[in-house]
Amino acid sequence: MTAAPLADGETGFDRTLRFALPDLNARGRIVRLGPVLDEILAAHAYPAAIRHLLAEALTLTALLGALLKGGNEDGDDSQLTMQAQTEAGVVEWLVCDYRGGELRGYVRHDPERLAALGANPTLFALFGRGYLGITFDIAGAGKRYQGIVPLEGETLAAACESYFQQSEQVPTLIRVGVRSGPGGCIAGGLLLQHLAEGEEGRERLHVRLDHPQWEHVAALGGSIAHDELVDPALGLESIVWRLFHEEPEIRVEPGPALMRGCRCSIAHYRDIIARFPPAEREAMRGDDGVIAVDCAFCSKVFPIVLE
Numbered sequence: 001m002t003a004a005p006l007a008d009g010e011t012g013f014d015r016t017l018r019f020a021l022p023d024l025n026a027r028g029r030i031v032r033l034g035p036v037l038d039e040i041l042a043a044h045a046y047p048a049a050i051r052h053l054l055a056e057a058l059t060l061t062a063l064l065g066a067l068l069k070g071g072n073e074d075g076d077d078s079q080l081t082m083q084a085q086t087e088a089g090v091v092e093w094l095v096c097d098y099r100g101g102e103l104r105g106y107v108r109h110d111p112e113r114l115a116a117l118g119a120n121p122t123l124f125a126l127f128g129r130g131y132l133g134i135t136f137d138i139a140g141a142g143k144r145y146q147g148i149v150p151l152e153g154e155t156l157a158a159a160c161e162s163y164f165q166q167s168e169q170v171p172t173l174i175r176v177g178v179r180s181g182p183g184g185c186i187a188g189g190l191l192l193q194h195l196a197e198g199e200e201g202r203e204r205l206h207v208r209l210d211h212p213q214w215e216h217v218a219a220l221g222g223s224i225a226h227d228e229l230v231d232p233a234l235g236l237e238s239i240v241w242r243l244f245h246e247e248p249e250i251r252v253e254p255g256p257a258l259m260r261g262c263r264c265s266i267a268h269y270r271d272i273i274a275r276f277p278p279a280e281r282e283a284m285r286g287d288d289g290v291i292a293v294d295c296a297f298c299s300k301v302f303p304i305v306l307e
């Protein structure tokens with residue numbers, strides 16, 4: 001593609017876009033989230049700082065999830081899970097996951113200690129000495145890739161970059177923007193990766209972090225502004241075009257649509273509880289004989305009645 005700009009018929013929210021720059025051995029993902037964030041955030045009465053943190057984490061989860069091959073409808077059960085935790089942080093636990101375009105996530109925190117931090121606490125103030133764990137479960141292949149990196153730097157996005165650098169030796173650039181307003185939350189994210197052997201990623205031998213092609217790609221991608229990421233009038237295809245229109249070839253294809261999704265259901269929990277030994281099941285029952293199971297993602301309690 002050289003002459004015409006990318007078609008920008010589709011703006012809108014809760015979308016992912018996959019693209020590749022074959023001549024530069026790079027691939028990318030762009031996401032824009034709107035209503036899906038509001039839906040997930042609405043399950044809990046989070047303070048502003050936690051809403052912002054979870055919106056950033058969900059945007060990263062969508063970006064990393066969009067690296068998985070599956071779409072919405074093809075029954076691929078591959079999953080990406082992101083967890084952040086600390087020993088004594090104000091944020092005790094953050095978890096998000098992605099499967100086939102479905103996102104969910106929640107944060108457990110100490111409201112009193114959070115209030116003492118004031119507005120816009122740093123990542124270090126929220127987590128203290130924390131760790132970010134990222135797990136790719138590849139369905140079918142039965143493979144699991146897992147890495148844990150310290151929560152250093154200023155943002156969760158920076159910690160994700162170091163995951164790819166340290167655990168996978170893949171130079172990666174990630175930018176995330178989040179804007180909260182009275183109309184709801186809007187977020188956008190860009191992920192760029194250098195693949196020494198192209199999109200399919202054969203054995204990545206001799207990847208050097210100072211690869212000149214990668215420096216060029218990272219300089220272009222890094223020029224994206226926060227306002228561009230969160231501007232609903234700027235389509236994802238337009239962002240790719242703005243950043244890379246001088247490159248000889250850009251391949252673009254739509255990725256999965258994003259939606260809130262959770263696996264919680266009475267049938268799901270009944271299956272899980274049925275695997276416990278009878279004595280333990282008895283101990284779970286309340287006075288009314290019902291076992292109450294709580295889904296922390298949805299903030300819902302499911303009454304499970306066993307035979």
Ligand SMILES: [Zn+2]
Nearest residue numbers: 262264295298
């Ligand atoms: Zn749930």
